[in-house]
Every structure is written in structure tokens, then in C-alpha cells.
Amino acid sequence: xVNDAVAYAxxxxxxxxxxxxxxxxxxSVSTLPENKxxxxxxxxxxxxxxxxxGLDNARVNPTEGQPIVTADWxxxxxxxxxxxxxxxxxxxxxxxxxxxxxxxxxxxVRDGYLYGRxxxxxxxxxxxxxxxxxxxxxxxxxxxxxxxxIIEGEEEMGGPHLDGFIIEHQAGLKADVxxxxxxxxxxxxxxxxxxxxxxxxxxxxxxxxxxxxxxxxQYGGAIYNPIQALCEMLAxxxxxxxxxxxxxxxxxxxxxxxxxxxxxxxSPFSEEDFKLEAGVPSLWGEKGYTTLxxxxxxxxxxxxxxxxxxxxxxxxxxxxxxxxxxxxxRLVADxxxxxxxxxxxxxxxxxxxxxxxxNFKRLHGGQGAxxxxxxxxxxxxxxxxxxxxxxxxVFTRDGGSIPVVATxxxxxxxxxxxxxxxxxxxxxxxxxxxxxxxxxxxGIQAMxxxxxxxxx
Amino acid sequence: xVNDAVAYAxxxxxxxxxxxxxxxxxxSVSTLPENKxxxxxxxxxxxxxxxxxGLDNARVNPTEGQPIVTADWxxxxxxxxxxxxxxxxxxxxxxxxxxxxxxxxxxxVRDGYLYGRxxxxxxxxxxxxxxxxxxxxxxxxxxxxxxxxIIEGEEEMGGPHLDGFIIEHQAGLKADVxxxxxxxxxxxxxxxxxxxxxxxxxxxxxxxxxxxxxxxxQYGGAIYNPIQALCEMLAxxxxxxxxxxxxxxxxxxxxxxxxxxxxxxxSPFSEEDFKLEAGVPSLWGEKGYTTLxxxxxxxxxxxxxxxxxxxxxxxxxxxxxxxxxxxxxRLVADxxxxxxxxxxxxxxxxxxxxxxxxNFKRLHGGQGAxxxxxxxxxxxxxxxxxxxxxxxxVFTRDGGSIPVVATxxxxxxxxxxxxxxxxxxxxxxxxxxxxxxxxxxxGIQAMxxxxxxxxx
Numbered sequence: 001x002v003n004d005a006v007a008y009a010x011x012x013x014x015x016x017x018x019x020x021x022x023x024x025x026x027x028s029v030s031t032l033p034e035n036k037x038x039x040x041x042x043x044x045x046x047x048x049x050x051x052x053x054g055l056d057n058a059r060v061n062p063t064e065g066q067p068i069v070t071a072d073w074x075x076x077x078x079x080x081x082x083x084x085x086x087x088x089x090x091x092x093x094x095x096x097x098x099x100x101x102x103x104x105x106x107x108x109v110r111d112g113y114l115y116g117r118x119x120x121x122x123x124x125x126x127x128x129x130x131x132x133x134x135x136x137x138x139x140x141x142x143x144x145x146x147x148x149x150i151i152e153g154e155e156e157m158g159g160p161h162l163d164g165f166i167i168e169h170q171a172g173l174k175a176d177v178x179x180x181x182x183x184x185x186x187x188x189x190x191x192x193x194x195x196x197x198x199x200x201x202x203x204x205x206x207x208x209x210x211x212x213x214x215x216x217x218q219y220g221g222a223i224y225n226p227i228q229a230l231c232e233m234l235a236x237x238x239x240x241x242x243x244x245x246x247x248x249x250x251x252x253x254x255x256x257x258x259x260x261x262x263x264x265x266x267s268p269f270s271e272e273d274f275k276l277e278a279g280v281p282s283l284w285g286e287k288g289y290t291t292l293x294x295x296x297x298x299x300x301x302x303x304x305x306x307x308x309x310x311x312x313x314x315x316x317x318x319x320x321x322x323x324x325x326x327x328x329x330r331l332v333a334d335x336x337x338x339x340x341x342x343x344x345x346x347x348x349x350x351x352x353x354x355x356x357x358x359n360f361k362r363l364h365g366g367q368g369a370x371x372x373x374x375x376x377x378x379x380x381x382x383x384x385x386x387x388x389x390x391x392x393x394v395f396t397r398d399g400g401s402i403p404v405v406a407t408x409x410x411x412x413x414x415x416x417x418x419x420x421x422x423x424x425x426x427x428x429x430x431x432x433x434x435x436x437x438x439x440x441x442x443g444i445q446a447m448x449x450x451x452x453x454x455x456x
Numbered sequence: 457x458v459n460d461a462v463a464y465a466x467x468x469x470x471x472x473x474x475x476x477x478x479x480x481x482x483x484s485v486s487t488l489p490e491n492k493x494x495x496x497x498x499x500x501x502x503x504x505x506x507x508x509x510g511l512d513n514a515r516v517n518p519t520e521g522q523p524i525v526t527a528d529w530x531x532x533x534x535x536x537x538x539x540x541x542x543x544x545x546x547x548x549x550x551x552x553x554x555x556x557x558x559x560x561x562x563x564x565v566r567d568g569y570l571y572g573r574x575x576x577x578x579x580x581x582x583x584x585x586x587x588x589x590x591x592x593x594x595x596x597x598x599x600x601x602x603x604x605x606i607i608e609g610e611e612e613m614g615g616p617h618l619d620g621f622i623i624e625h626q627a628g629l630k631a632d633v634x635x636x637x638x639x640x641x642x643x644x645x646x647x648x649x650x651x652x653x654x655x656x657x658x659x660x661x662x663x664x665x666x667x668x669x670x671x672x673x674q675y676g677g678a679i680y681n682p683i684q685a686l687c688e689m690l691a692x693x694x695x696x697x698x699x700x701x702x703x704x705x706x707x708x709x710x711x712x713x714x715x716x717x718x719x720x721x722x723s724p725f726s727e728e729d730f731k732l733e734a735g736v737p738s739l740w741g742e743k744g745y746t747t748l749x750x751x752x753x754x755x756x757x758x759x760x761x762x763x764x765x766x767x768x769x770x771x772x773x774x775x776x777x778x779x780x781x782x783x784x785x786r787l788v789a790d791x792x793x794x795x796x797x798x799x800x801x802x803x804x805x806x807x808x809x810x811x812x813x814x815n816f817k818r819l820h821g822g823q824g825a826x827x828x829x830x831x832x833x834x835x836x837x838x839x840x841x842x843x844x845x846x847x848x849x850v851f852t853r854d855g856g857s858i859p860v861v862a863t864x865x866x867x868x869x870x871x872x873x874x875x876x877x878x879x880x881x882x883x884x885x886x887x888x889x890x891x892x893x894x895x896x897x898x899g900i901q902a903m904x905x906x907x908x909x910x911x912x
Contacts, residue, residue: 031768031769031770031771031772032768032770033769092772093768093772095766095768096669099668156772157770157771158771198673200673200773202771202773204771209736210734210735210736211734211735211736212555212735212883212886212887213552213885213886213887214734214885214886215856215884215885215886216756216758216760216784216786217654217656217786217854217855217856217857218751218854218855218856218880218884219730219734219751219855220751220756220758220786220855221741221742221750221751221754221756221758221786221855222730222739222740222741222747222750222751223734223736223739223740223741224736224740225758225759227690227759227761227762227781228690228691228694228758228759230687230762231686231687231688231690231691231759231762232687232691234683234684234687234691235684235687235688235690235691235692236691238684274675274678278666278667278670278675278679279666279667279668279777280665280666280667280679280680280811281810281811282810282811283678283679283811284678284679284680284809284811285677285678285679286677291678294677294678295674295675295676295677295678298677300672300676300677302672302676302677302681302684302775303681303683303684303687303765304672304765304766304771304772304773304774304775304776305683305764305765305766305767305772305774305776306683306686306687306762306763306764306765306767306779307762307763307764307767308761308762308763309759309760309761309762309782310549310551310760310761310782311761311762311763311780311782312487312488312549312551313487313489314487314488314613314819315487315613315614315658315660315760315782315784315819315820316487316548316549316612316760316761316782316885317656317658317760317784317857317885318760318761318885318886319758319760320760320761321735323762324767325683326765326766326767326771326772328672328676328771328773330672330673330676330677353740354737354738355736355737355738355739355740363770363771364771398673398674399673399674399675399676399677400671400673400674401673401773424674427668428671428674429669429670429671429772429773429774430668430669430670430671430774431668431669
């Protein structure tokens with residue numbers, strides 16, 4: 001049964017790729033209002049596709065934002081486990097567009113990589129599951145386990161409607177384990193299972209100084225420039241050792257114990273490669289932690305954007321009324337994103353000079369998660385990955401945020417297997433996003449093996 | 457002769473205003489390439505107008521940028537002084553356009569003010585001279601003095617081609633005194649002669665951290681974010697007392713002596729009004745100096761713009777490759793703008809962390825100037841202003857920059873009378889720029905009186 005499904009998948013490579021390209025060509029950027037219709041188009045495309053490969057109840061569920069696509073196949077019988085597969089069909093904006101070597105929405109293969117927005121994050125990885133299910137279904141007429149799919153369209157904007165949907169449909173989404181492929185491997189031959197994810201809180205700060213833009217020659221020197229205030233405030237949020245200075249910020253951070261430090265240190269993470277991929281002369285982070293710990297097991301604060309005053313070409317001698325920044329913190333267990341946003345706002349209000357006023361917009365938040373590294377599902381997944389990629393997976397934490405993992409834990413009471421098939425140089429959220437094509441095909445095979453083993 | 461000219465000016469108020477509105481409706485924004493044709497249109501309009509009011513040699517002189525308009529009338533005879541009148545026909549950009557209550561290029565009168573871009577800075581003030589000359593010419597058939605006009609179109613971008621033009625045409629521009637109306641009075645009944653102007657250096661800073669935009673979840677925590685570096689560097693350029701921390705910055709600053717402190721303290725400057733006009737809860741500036749000293753007689757450093765990372769709506773979890781700022785210093789005698797730009801660049805390079813690289817663009821520079829408060833021309837101007845406005849003028853320094861004053865001093869060897877007819881709440885460089893109309897008419901009368909007296 002496994003072999004038939006794998007053989008089917010091998011024989012259909014070209015068609016699978018063509019179908020993925022079709023999905024990738026829909027610019028379903030969730031954060032841009034002008035792409036709303038595209039999101040709906042992508043959702044409908046997926047629902048149609050799920051029905052076409054033999055799944056039941058394929059449906060586009062409207063939300064107040066982008067729709068959520070669901071489907072299932074529950075004919076394996078009540079004695080078989082139910083696997084819940086999550087993915088997302090929305091993608092990041094493509095700016096700066098001029099740095100792309102090819103059209104982000106006209107996917108093309110170059111040197112074994114598929115280039116385009118969403119190739120790795122997450123359309124390409126999500127599509128692995130569709131193709132594994134199709135291969136099993138077409139070659140054997142059935143699936144070895146019960147399956148439920150939930151594919152959202154707002155992951156890149158923090159999934160504002162996903163939690164509500166899961167709570168509302170909690171009975172229908174009942175499952176034994178969840179699987180998500182939205183993370184990455186360490187090398188093409190080194191699979192990786194992520195057991196920790198960071199949470200996040202993302203704020204926009206608006207500072208107001210004078211009530212209108214002023215002439216810097218007439219007023220400069222006697223007014224607290226809000227850009228200056230913003231710079232001073234943001235600069236003060238970290239000390240020289242890279243520690244975040246917000247009182248209480250670290251209070252609930254679960255320390256990294258010695259056992260875990262060893263697991264992380266054993267991961268074949270290369271600082272040199274990381275530096276090369278980032279294109280920086282040297283690294284800089286929180287003192288007392290390795291780079292891998294800094295980017296996965298420690299909370300961070302990054303300024304994601306800043307703007308104010310005159311930013312066009314040339315020189316305007318303005319002393320602006322407003323200055324803005326977008327900042328986000330990656331959080332680790334057991335930091336609560338609401339509590340951290342509260343701390344952050346309170347601290348920023350406190351350090352603001354009396355000459356400026358502060359306003360906040362909370363743009364999104366999600367909880368982090370830590371998953372049991374030793375569950376039976378985890379062991380089965382590890383075996384499937386080893387069979388396909390030739391090496392047993394490394395267990396690691398990921399620096400990114402997949403808030404639904406925490407939701408699955410708290411609402412459905414299930415753990416999630418984070419089986420990532422991306423690579424760390426996939427240029428997620430950047431120009432020239434890509435997906436290493438052998439991982440697409442190997443991922444399909446690994447999922448065929450995993451589902452078959454779980455259904456035994 | 458004076459009375460005839462004044463009577464003529466009074467009788468022509470409506471036409472004068474209509475003509476000014478016509479000039480104001482040409483969007484001659486010098487810093488925006490898309491308005492290039494408008495600048496040329498404004499220049500041609502002015503040259504035609506100068507010819508129409510009886511001046512000779514009215515000419516649009518092309519430069520590599522926006523043209524310079526010149527005209528003269530030299531028939532008063534060699535025993536009469538020659539007055540050189542400077543102004544500028546270019547205007548600032550209008551952003552943020554949504555804060556304007558009326559179209560910036562459809563000037564309209566509301567409550568005694570003429571609203572529109574350029575009404576005060578400087579089309580309206582410059583036009584005072586054209587109308588004073590017309591009134592003298594039409595009522596008496598001649599002018600009491602020889603006159604030369606030079607009206608540029610690049611003042612708002614630092615006049616990159618003006619100095620070269622003045623040097624090249626230095627023989628033709630020979631004069632005894634220059635007059636510029638591009639500053640402001642203290643109140644509608646309180647004229648003001650500016651004897652000090654600040655210089656300026658304006659730089660753009662470009663910081664590069666990673667070689668591309670990174671995902672803040674994958675890289676955040678181990679990379680020196682260039683926005684953070686920029687904030688830290690900019691925040692460090694002033695200390696808690698508002699002193700600029702760049703080594704050597706104050707070395708050549710001419711101290712304010714006791715006599716001058718008294719002149720400035722005697723000026724009816726109202727801190728309360730200043731605060732209200734700026735719309736701030738409290739003021740903030742360099743310790744040890746009064747507000748008026750801070751904004752006129754002391755050098756400053758202001759951040760005019762900042763940008764980097766994701767600045768659109770929503771949340772993108774990016775750790776950006778680049779961060780930018782525009783900063784400018786207002787300079788006082790005897791600071792040299794080239795030397796200060798050098799100091800600034802060297803200091804910023806020095807404080808940049810090794811993980812980022814720095815690039816600069818020098819966007820413009822101009823020297824400051826101090827003018828003899830006790831020259832005969834100064835006394836004649838003071839008398840003319842007192843006759844029209846009812847109060848003797850206050851002598852003050854202006855915080856803004858009119859670099860041509862230094863050029864007139866060094867190239868032509870003449871002092872400049874800065875006879876400003878704006879008001880401090882004219883919203884220069886801001887939305888709803890306006891010009892107090894009685895000052896337009898009184899300014900014409902004052903110039904008729906001044907030129908007549910000088911020609912006696």
C-alpha cells in the first residue's frame with residue numbers, strides 16, 4: 001500500500017508541480033485589502049481541489065476576514081486515529097518588488113528551486129499533504145487514517161478569525177494529533193521536528209509632538225521632535241548586552257535547562273551559514289546565550305518598521321508632528337502575549353517625555369508552545385522522516401510563531417507535529433522566496449509513510 | 457511722489473491680489489521632478505510680469521535646475537544707489553495634503569488671510585516688491601533708485617545653482633544693498649528686521665545591516681537590526697540637556713554677548729504664543745538659553761525624516777536590511793556648513809556598530825550670516841517700516857536659513873536688509889500656509905517709502 005502510493009506520487013511529479021504553480025499564481029496576500037478577491041479565489045481553488053482528490057465536505061467557510069477551507073475523510077473507521085492537518089494559503093506582501101529576480105506570482109523553477117511568493121511559506125508545504133492524501137487515495141482507494149483539513153487565509157496577519165472558528169467548530173475538529181508543515185529542515189538530508197514555537201505580540205506606536213508639522217528653522221531647537229523621542233525610547237528598550245529592559249519582561253520565561261541546552265547544541269546549526277544567509281559581517285544578540293538559543297528559545301524585541309517626517313527624495317526642513325514604529329516581540333513559554341503587550345505599552349508610556357503623547361495599535365498576538373518530544377506520534381513521524389531523508393530528525397525549537405499550535409493544545413487538547421520541509425535559506429517574507437523541489441517530493445513520500453504507519 | 461505711488465497701490469488692491477493668486481496657482485514645487493514644467497511656467501510668468509510693469513531686461517535664465525528670473529531698471533542714474541531685490545518663486549511640497557482645508561494651489565481668502573502654498577513663503581512676500589515697483593513706475597513714470605531683481609526657483613532645495621549664477625553674473629548684479637522679504641514680523645503692528653540668519657547642513661543617512669530583508673522570527677534576536685542601530689545613534693546625538701554631542705560641533709559658534717542677549721530679550725517674543733502655535737504641552741531645548749536664543753542664535757540638530765522596514769498598514773514580521781534618516785543642523789556664525797557636515801559624518805561613522813554600514817548623501821548646505829544692525833540702509837528701512845506699521849521695528853535673528861545672504865556678503869560685498877512681512881503662524885512648510893493680507897498691502901507701501909527715501 002505504501003509502495004503503491006509512493007510509486008503513484010513519483011509518476012505524477014510533473015502534474016503535482018503544475019498544480020502547485022497554479023495555486024501559487026493567485027496573489028492571496030492577506031494583509032493587503034486590494035488582494036481580498038484573490039484570497040477568496042485561492043480558497044475556492046483549494047476547496048475544489050480537495051473535492052477533486054476525493055476528500056469529503058470540502059468547503060469554503062466565510063469569516064469576517066479571509067475564508068477558512070475545510071475538508072475531511074472519515075471512512076477509515078472509529079478504531080483508526082484522526083489526523084488534523086493545518087496549513088495556510090495566504091502569503092506575505094512582495095515588497096520590495098524590485099529585488100525579485102522573477103515575478104513573485106509567476107512561479108518558476110531555477111536550479112532545483114521553485115521561486116515565487118508562498119512556495120515555501122506555506123502553499124508549497126501545505127500542498128505536500130494534499131498530494132500525499134491524493135497518492136494514497138488514488139493508489140489504494142482509501143486513506144489509512146481519518147483525516148481533517150483546516151487551511152486558513154490569515155496566518156500572515158496573525159490569524160484573527162482562526163481561534164474563533166476552531167472554538168466554534170471544536171466538536172467537528174476533534175482529532176488525535178495535528179500536523180503542520182510550515183517550518184524548515186536543517187539541510188536537504190537532515191529532517192527536523194520542531195518542538196517549540198515562539199509566541200508574538202506586535203504593536204504599532206504613534207507618537208505625537210507638535211499639533212502640526214513645523215518648519216525646522218522656525219521651531220527647531222525648542223520643540224521635542226517626536227522622531228527624536230521615538231529614537232530615544234526605542235534605543236532604550238535594549239541594553240548593551242542585548243537584554244530587553246522592560247520591567248517584568250522575563251518574569252515568566254521558562255529557563256532553558258541543561259538537557260535542552262544539550263539537545264539544541266547537538267543540532268547541526270551552523271553559525272557561519274546563518275551569518276552568510278543573513279549577509280551580516282557579525283552577529284549580535286543577548287549575552288549568555290548561543291545564537292540558536294537566541295533565535296528559538298529566548299524572547300526578542302525587534303523594530304519591524306519606522307517612519308515619520310519627510311521621507312521622499314530631496315530635503316524638506318520639517319519638524320514633524322508624528323512619528324511611528326512597528327515593534328514585535330517573539331515570546332517563549334510561558335509568556336502570555338496579552339500580558340507582554342500590556343507591559344510594553346505601560347513601559348513605553350512611562351518613558352515617553354512629557355512633550356509627546358503616545359498611542360498604540362495592537363496589530364496581533366499569539367501564544368508560543370512547547371510540545372512533548374517523546375509521544376508515540378512524534379516517534380512515528382521521526383521514523384517516516386528517517387526512512388525518506390536518510391537521517392533521523394533533529395529536534396529543535398523554531399524562532400517563528402504558529403499560534404494555532406497553542407490553540408490546538410488548549411481548545412482541542414492535542415499536540416501538533418511540526419514537520420517542516422522548507423530550508424532556512426528559502427527567503428521567507430523576503431524577495432525571491434523559494435522552495436527546494438526535492439523536499440516537495442520527499443515530503444509527499446514522508447507523509448504517505450507517516451499516515452500509513454499511524455493507520456496500522 | 458510717495459503719496460501718488462501709495463494712492464496708486466491702494467486703488468489697485470484687487471488687481472494685485474488677483475495677479476498674486478494667478479502666480480500662486482502654479483505648483484512650482486522645486487523638489488518634485490514632476491513639477492519641473494510648473495517651475496518653468498512660474499519663471500516665465502514672472503519674467504512676463506516684470507516686463508509688463510515696465511522693468512527692463514526681464515529674462516528667464518536657464519540653469520541645470522530650475523531657471524532664475526532677472527530684470528532691472530537702471531535709469532535712475534549713476535548717482536543713485538542700486539538696490540538688489542531677491543526672492544524665490546519655488547514652494548515646498550504640500551504633503552500631507554489631507555490636512556489642508558482648501559486646495560494649496562487654488563488660493564482663497566478666509567478671515568483676512570490668503571491661504572495657499574507659497575502665499576507667505578515666498579511668492580506673496582516677493583510679489584510685494586513687484587507691486588511696489590509697479591506703483592512707483594505707474595504713478596511717477598520712473599523709479600527713485602536703480603533696481604535689479606533676481607528671483608530663483610530652487611530656494612526650497614537649497615539653491616544648488618544660485619551661487620554659481622551670482623558668481624558668474626557678479627558684475628551685472630553689482631549693487632549697494634540687497635533686500636529680501638522672506639522672513640516674518642512679530643505681530644501685524646510690530647515690524648521686525650532680521651539681522652541674523654542660520655546656516656544649514658542637511659544629510660541623508662542610509663544604514664545597511666543584513667544584505668536583505670529577513671524574517672524576524674527566524675533571524676530576530678541574533679542580528680543587529682539597522683533600525684535599532686539608527687535609533688541608538690540618533691538618540692545619542694543630543695544629551696539630556698539638549699546639547700549636541702558631536703565633538704567639535706560648537707567650536708566655531710560665536711557666543712551671544714550681553715548686548716545681544718538684551719536686544720533679543722527686548723524683542724516681544726511670547727513663549728506662550730510660540731507654544732500655542734506649535735501645539736505642544738511644553739517646550740524643550742538646549743539648557744542655558746532662552747527659547748528665542750535656541751531658535752535663532754544657537755545651532756540645532758533636527759531629525760527631519762526617518763524610515764525603514766515595513767511601514768504600510770498591518771503587520772509584517774520583517775527585520776529590515778536598511779534604515780534611513782534625514783537630519784539637518786541649523787548653524788550660526790561662524791560655523792561652516794561643509795566643516796559641520798564633515799564632523800557629523802565622521803561622528804556617525806564612528807558610533808555606528810560594526811554590524812551595520814553607513815552611507816551619506818549631502819542634500820544641501822548654506823552658510824549663516826550676521827548683518828550690521830547700524831548701517832544707513834538699515835536705519836532708512838527701519839523708518840519706512842515705522843511709518844507704515846506704527847511701531848519701530850524690533851531687531852532679531854531668524855532661525856531659518858537664507859544662504860544667499862552669505863553669498864551676497866562674500867561675492868558682491870553687500871549687506872542684505874531682511875524685511876519680513878510674514879507672521880509666525882503662517883504655517884510655512886505646513887498644511888494651510890497663509891499670508892496675512894494687510895501685511896501684503898502694508899508691505900507694498902513700506903517698500904514704496906523705503907525706495908523713495910533711499911533715492912532722495
